[in-house]
Amino acid sequence: MREFVRFLDRKGELRRVKSPVSSELEITEIASRVIAEGGPALLFENVDGGDTPVLINIFGTHQRVAWALGVDHIDELTNRVRKLLGLTQGPPAGIVNKLRAVGDLAGLARSQPKIVKNAPCQEVVLTGEDADVNRFPILKCWPLDGGRYITLPLVISRDPTSGRRNVGTYRMQVYDGKTMGMHWQSHKVGARHYRDGEERRLERLDVAVALGGDPTTIWTGSMPLPPDMDEIAVSGVIRGKAVEMVKCKTIDLEVPAHSEIVLEGYVDPGRAAPGRALWRPYRLLFAR
Incomplete structure (x- = not known):
């Protein structure tokens, strides 16, 4: 997770919030507004006066989900899994058995x-x-x-x-x-x-x-x-x-x-x- 935080920071997809915030309602209100605008992940560094930071909204966009899963575009992962399972369009009747064999x-x-x-x-x-x-x-x-x-x-x-x-x-x-x-x-x-x-x-x-x-x-x-x-x-x-x-x-x-x-x-x-x-x-x- 710490590597991913540094990665998002380099990509300009993370904001560090140093101002004091409360864990009761305030963080989630801020996050709700940021998510609605398609904004970045947030790392609150001063929560309730303690030294434990709070990370939120890392999966808030399709792009960040793709990066979290190790690809640049989510289609890359979709195509990789389809190739592994021998899929073309929709899932065949034996999809569960194929998934069990994915390892x-x-x-x-x-x-x-x-x-x-x-x-x-x-x-x-x-x-x-x-x-x-x-x-x-x-x-x-x-x-x-x-x-x-x-x-x-x-x-x-x-x-x-x-x-x-x-x-x-x-x-x-x-x-x-x-x-x-x-x-x-x-x-x-x-x-x-x-x-x-x-x-x-x-x-x-x-x-x-x-x-x-x-x-x-x-x-x-x-x-x-x-x-x-x-x-x-x-x-x-x-x-x-x-x-x-x-x-x-x-x-x-x-x-x-x-x-x-x-x-x-x-x-x-x-x-x-x-x-x-x-x-x-x-x-x-x-x-x-």
Whole structure:
């Protein structure tokens, strides 16, 4: 992400905002006006008087989306994927099977996630009372919102039955420094993991949350992929190189090694309203 910020800066597609701003409504109001005008990405460097900057609107134009995915024009990526899958016009009946084989078509070894031992996201580790999400400027976006939300997280969980990883983008409402509401709609894969945990009467379901990281992986984490496709591997295919992952410190999951912030914790199956889950952090880890 830091490389992409520098890239956008060189392209004149980033504005650094040094004036003091509030994470409550002000940042999103500014961003809404800039987005409506097709304006640049914004890096707020002085939020709530703290030292954690807020980056917003990196995917606000077709051109920035293309750059985030490693191409100059989005058609280049479209044509590349079509060529890999042997497509001409619309998707054939066997498109899902072809998508599942895309790793082989693109070079499986090159695109599969790579586990590393040391990662930038684990440079700073906070535990116990120090593991407080309120140290970060989490936004309240709209006047009638119920509170502050993390709006672009990569939420990582593992299927209790198959052990298969899922990465999704689910809003998280901050209740206090150690508890959040995980909003995964009933048709989402994360919600299916949660329901499976309820059926198995699990005391908790481990969940990791990665904030920041490379923009391609953020993008693939929000894609409506088939349940048995690994979003991290798909990111590797699009990037043309493996996404580096690192094992969490306290739970049995891996996270993108170049995330800016990682939250390690768990949800409580059976203790929340349908479609939502209580999420509690063990640790906060982040890059300096």
